[in-house]
Amino acid sequence: xxxLTDFNPVRWLMRNPIWGFxxxxxxxxxxVSDHFFDYRNFQNILVQTSTIGLIALGMTLVMINGNIDLxxxxxxxxAAAFAVxxxxxxxxxxxxxxxxxxxxxxxxxxxxxxxxxxxxxxWKTGVDAFIVTLGAMLGIRGLVFVYTGEQSFYxxxxxYSDFSAxxxxxxxxxxxxxxxxxxxxxxxxxxxxxxxxTYAVGGNREAAVNAGIRVGPxxxxxxxxxxxxxxxxxxxLSTQMGAATPNxxxxxxxxxxxxxxxxxxxxxxxxxxxxxxxGGVLAIGILRNGMxxxxxxxxxxxxxxGSILIAVLFxxxxxxxTADGGLRL
Amino acid sequence: xxxxxxxxxxxxxAKQGILVAFILFMIAFSVxxxxxxxxxxxxxxxRQSAIIGVIALGVTIVxxxxxxxxxxxxxxxxxxxxVVDLHDKIGPELAIPVMVLATLCLGAINGFLIxxxxxxxxxxxxxxxxxxxxxxxxxxxGQNVDIVDHSxxxxxxxxxxxxxxxxxxxxxxxxxxxxxxxxxxxMxxxxxVYAVGGNPTASVFSGIPRSRVVFTTYLISALCVxxxxxxxxxxxxxxxxxxGQGYELQVLAAVILGGTSxxxxxxxxLKTVLGVLMLAxxxxxxxxxxxxxxxxxxxxxxxxxxxxxxxxxxxxGRLFSPIA
Numbered sequence: 001x002x003x004l005t006d007f008n009p010v011r012w013l014m015r016n017p018i019w020g021f022x023x024x025x026x027x028x029x030x031x032v033s034d035h036f037f038d039y040r041n042f043q044n045i046l047v048q049t050s051t052i053g054l055i056a057l058g059m060t061l062v063m064i065n066g067n068i069d070l071x072x073x074x075x076x077x078x079a080a081a082f083a084v085x086x087x088x089x090x091x092x093x094x095x096x097x098x099x100x101x102x103x104x105x106x107x108x109x110x111x112x113x114x115x116x117x118x119x120x121x122x123w124k125t126g127v128d129a130f131i132v133t134l135g136a137m138l139g140i141r142g143l144v145f146v147y148t149g150e151q152s153f154y155x156x157x158x159x160y161s162d163f164s165a166x167x168x169x170x171x172x173x174x175x176x177x178x179x180x181x182x183x184x185x186x187x188x189x190x191x192x193x194x195x196x197x198t199y200a201v202g203g204n205r206e207a208a209v210n211a212g213i214r215v216g217p218x219x220x221x222x223x224x225x226x227x228x229x230x231x232x233x234x235x236x237l238s239t240q241m242g243a244a245t246p247n248x249x250x251x252x253x254x255x256x257x258x259x260x261x262x263x264x265x266x267x268x269x270x271x272x273x274x275x276x277x278x279g280g281v282l283a284i285g286i287l288r289n290g291m292x293x294x295x296x297x298x299x300x301x302x303x304x305x306g307s308i309l310i311a312v313l314f315x316x317x318x319x320x321x322t323a324d325g326g327l328r329l
Numbered sequence: 330x331x332x333x334x335x336x337x338x339x340x341x342x343a344k345q346g347i348l349v350a351f352i353l354f355m356i357a358f359s360v361x362x363x364x365x366x367x368x369x370x371x372x373x374x375x376r377q378s379a380i381i382g383v384i385a386l387g388v389t390i391v392x393x394x395x396x397x398x399x400x401x402x403x404x405x406x407x408x409x410x411x412v413v414d415l416h417d418k419i420g421p422e423l424a425i426p427v428m429v430l431a432t433l434c435l436g437a438i439n440g441f442l443i444x445x446x447x448x449x450x451x452x453x454x455x456x457x458x459x460x461x462x463x464x465x466x467x468x469x470x471g472q473n474v475d476i477v478d479h480s481x482x483x484x485x486x487x488x489x490x491x492x493x494x495x496x497x498x499x500x501x502x503x504x505x506x507x508x509x510x511x512x513x514x515x516m517x518x519x520x521x522v523y524a525v526g527g528n529p530t531a532s533v534f535s536g537i538p539r540s541r542v543v544f545t546t547y548l549i550s551a552l553c554v555x556x557x558x559x560x561x562x563x564x565x566x567x568x569x570x571x572x573g574q575g576y577e578l579q580v581l582a583a584v585i586l587g588g589t590s591x592x593x594x595x596x597x598x599l600k601t602v603l604g605v606l607m608l609a610x611x612x613x614x615x616x617x618x619x620x621x622x623x624x625x626x627x628x629x630x631x632x633x634x635x636x637x638x639x640x641x642x643x644x645x646g647r648l649f650s651p652i653a
Contacts, residue, residue, distance in 0.1 A: 121634060123650065123652055124649050124650060125634070125637075125638040125641065125642070125649070125650055126641055126642075126645070126649075126650025126651070126652060127634065127637050127638055127641055128591060130591060131585055131591065131633065131634070131637050132634060134578065134581060134582065134585070134633070135582070135629070135630040135631075135633040135634050136630060137578065138578065138582065138626045138629050138630055138633075139626055139627050139629065139630020139631070140630075141623075141626060142623040142624065142625070142626025142627040142629075142630070143627060145621075145622075145623035145626075146621060146623050146624060146627070150623075209652075209653060214653050215652050215653055216650075216652040216653055254455055254458065254459065257452075257455065258455065258456075258459075261452055267449060267451065267452070297466075297467075298466070299463050299466035299467045299471070300463060300467065301463070302459045302460060302462050302463025302466065303459075303460045303463035303464060303467070304463075305456075305459055305460075306456040306457060306458070306459035306460030306461075306463065307456065307460055308456075309452060309455065309456035309459070310442060310448070310452070310453055310456040310457070310460075313448050313449060313452050313453065313456075314442075314446065314448060317446070317447070317448060
């Protein structure tokens with residue numbers, strides 16, 4: 001795609017089938033729902049997808065790397081709890097609106113540290129990331145409940161909850177953050193040495209070691225990125241609600257993995273990109289939004305999304321014979 | 330140091346790492362709480378662990394076969410809501426077989442997609458988790474269901490009854506564990522599951538019907554869920570429509586703690602029982618020590634990682650991974 005005249009939309013869609021799917025559901029809901037094709041609804045969709053989308057960006061990196069992170073929902077909840085709680089600490093009482101700054105910084109730091117911990121354990125012990133982050137998912141969620149005392153925290157500073165209502169021109173600020181992060185991660189993955197190494201490590205770990213890539217620290221960096229993005233997502237979610245509940249982000253890992261797999265990233269590693277993930281996130285966002293507008297009961301949405309996930313896996317297997325990757329942990 | 334000695338002096342001990350950890354935990358808790366070792370307490374821990382334990386038996390077989398089953402939690406909600414709801418409508422004599430059949434159908438769908446079509450088990454059962462959760466909500470209309478007449482029904486025996494002073498859930502769990510252990514260690518089917526999980530390609534070349542074996546492991550998993558649903562529904566005499574939420578993770582934690590490799594081909598039913606009991610005793614011990622409920626999740630985190638780490642380390646012969 002370096003030369004725009006070479007750009008062949010049909011071939012591009014063949015390589016990124018999820019965008020064809022996005023197009024179909026977009027047209028479908030535009031036709032069947034009176035409220036769907038409206039620019040305020042598009043803003044809604046972008047805001048609704050931003051929280052899952054941010055984490056999906058990180059999950060793409062981690063999954064291309066041949067790992068998985070199941071602890072993102074718990075990290076999100078802990079970061080949200082920190083972001084809301086720290087604002088009300090007595091030491092920041094006189095800071096006015098600036099009290100939000102240390103709170104958000106601390107929340108993001110929590111995400112990075114927990115991600116680093118996951119990555120460090122995977123690196124040093126050689127235990128599979130699935131097990132490490134499964135344990136972390138339970139453990140960090142326990143930490144959330146212990147820290148919050150099973151209570152919800154409410155943001156006393158209204159500047160914090162007003163933030164999510166801001167928009168720059170036609171774009172809500174949450175959507176802007178998501179789009180910027182997507183661009184940044186896309187750039188990292190497609191233009192930097194770290195991105196190339198991510199593919200190399202996921203594609204063939206031994207070859208990567210022989211090529212002189214320090215696999216351990218490299219994987220740790222990707223876990224730190226997803227930790228940061230999960231924490232950012234938690235902060236944004238808590239600004240939307242003006243509160244942080246201990247159950248926040250439950251089942252998010254499932255949604256995120258669904259989005260990333262829909263986007264064509266292989267669980268076995270070595271394959272995937274942000275353009276696909278963005279399509280996967282958008283597909284889920286449009287489906288949920290459209291079905292919501294058509295007043296499909298939430299119950300059916302679960303069934304439909306589950307079926308779509310399995311169908312995509314089936315089609316992928318039929319049409320993409322190289323993708324014979326059963327997960328071999 | 331420790332590991333080289335373990336390897337040289339006692340490979341048997343290194344292999345029993347989970348058992349050693351289990352005994353150490355039991356000793357520590359007995360010292361710290363004088364109620365811990367009472368017969369009443371031990372019985373109640375056994376009884377509480379039966380539901381997760383029964384499901385874990387089935388999941389162990391699936392994992393030994395080289396796959397995963399994340400849909401057991403949703404399936405448990407499904408089966409419990411179904412059996413409780415039908416109990417009042419058509420009586421337990423019919424409700425139980427209907428529920429078992431319906432649950433087996435879900436297992437068959439899993440088995441078909443993963444065993445026959447060879448789709449990725451993590452993603453398929455993830456999709457099934459979501460889809461079945463939706464089914465439960467559609468069926469129940471989002472309402473919780475209850476058994477209205479508590480007194481006259483023999484259904485109560487599964488969760489609340491006792492035989493010779495031993496609670497029924499314990500007996501069910503114990504008998505099933507024994508049967509599954511015998512199947513996996515002495516019968517041809519058990520050998521086939523190990524072979525398929527250990528090396529799928531080789532197993533096909535040696536004439537093992539790989540698709541059918543994987544299919545059967547998912548049927549077994551569904552059957553275990555059905556049994557667990559009987560215990561759960563009978564104990565509560567009702568069901569919330571999300572009652573099984575999160576069970577898949579606790580079950581998986583128990584299976585992993587029992588030393589079953591997620592790579593497939595290795596693992597043992599009896600060690601899964603040990604893993605289930607270890608999680609249950611940790612939870613119980615911490616509560617007796619006055620810790621808040623959620624502290625056990627933190628401890629579980631540490632225990633899982635350390636246990637699996639030692640297991641992996643013993644196999645590779647060095648404590649830290651050789652990853653650069």
